[in-house]
Amino acid sequence: MNEIIYIKNMVCPRCISAVSNILKQLEISYASIKLGEVKLVSTLNANTKKELSEALQNSGFSLIDDRKSQLIEQMKTLVVEKIHHSNDETDLKWADIISGELNLDYKYLSSLFSSVESITFEQYIINQKIERIKELIVYDELTLSEIAFQLHYSSVAYLSNQFKKVTGMTPSNFKKSTNQNRKSLDEI
Incomplete structure (x- = not known):
């Protein structure tokens, strides 16, 4: 068995x-x-x-x-896989991905995540995307437009605004910075 x-x-x-x-x-x-x-x-x-x-x-x-912790870890794993380890070209609909993979209602899962993790599931996704953006900026192999496309942002401006909101600096300031503080994925 x-x-x-x-x-x-x-x-x-x-x-x-x-x-x-x-x-x-x-x-x-x-x-x-x-x-x-x-x-x-x-x-x-x-x-x-x-x-x-x-x-x-x-x-x-x-x-x-416990089952609730297992569900939350599965949600986190799906996000990490899609953002950091996938080159999926299709637009990501997180509600569909999460509820489809876990066979549970997205509202329930999102609420469970927020109650245990003290941030929303949406903010967790944003934080993961920001760390991936930092990684790609440091590698310096893609333009910001290519990064925006790869991470399914509607525009470079939207990516830049979200990046600045989370990190306090623009992507270009981050690239020039000597303090490129990145977090390990399990710390996010």
Whole structure:
């Protein structure tokens, strides 16, 4: 019987590798692994689950046991995947993506997110997009127009206004700045 476990703070391919290594060290067989989620081959006993929890915590991850926390982590994972790890050219409709993936009403999920995370789900998405913009500006491979297009902004002006509202500086000021303070994805 397959068991699915949810893991907090898995935000990149290196996290998948790190969790995979932990599972191998503990000799826990799994069918698949992706950001925030591992499908195990069999159910874990209490001792093994405790060992796994401790090993994950030592590496900056944690098991998520309650359903509401699992839903919130799944929402975060979907946002990170779409913004940071996808080159999807279609316009993103977050309500459709989230409710479609989790098979729950978007208003419920958005309200749940706000009640637990102390920011709105929409603000979380904006914060993730701003961090991605910072990353792309630092890489200096794309124009601001290309960044706006890639992140589904309607215009460069809209991107710039949102960037300034969140960071306090324009994208060009950020690019010139010596203090390009970026946050890791699990801190957002």
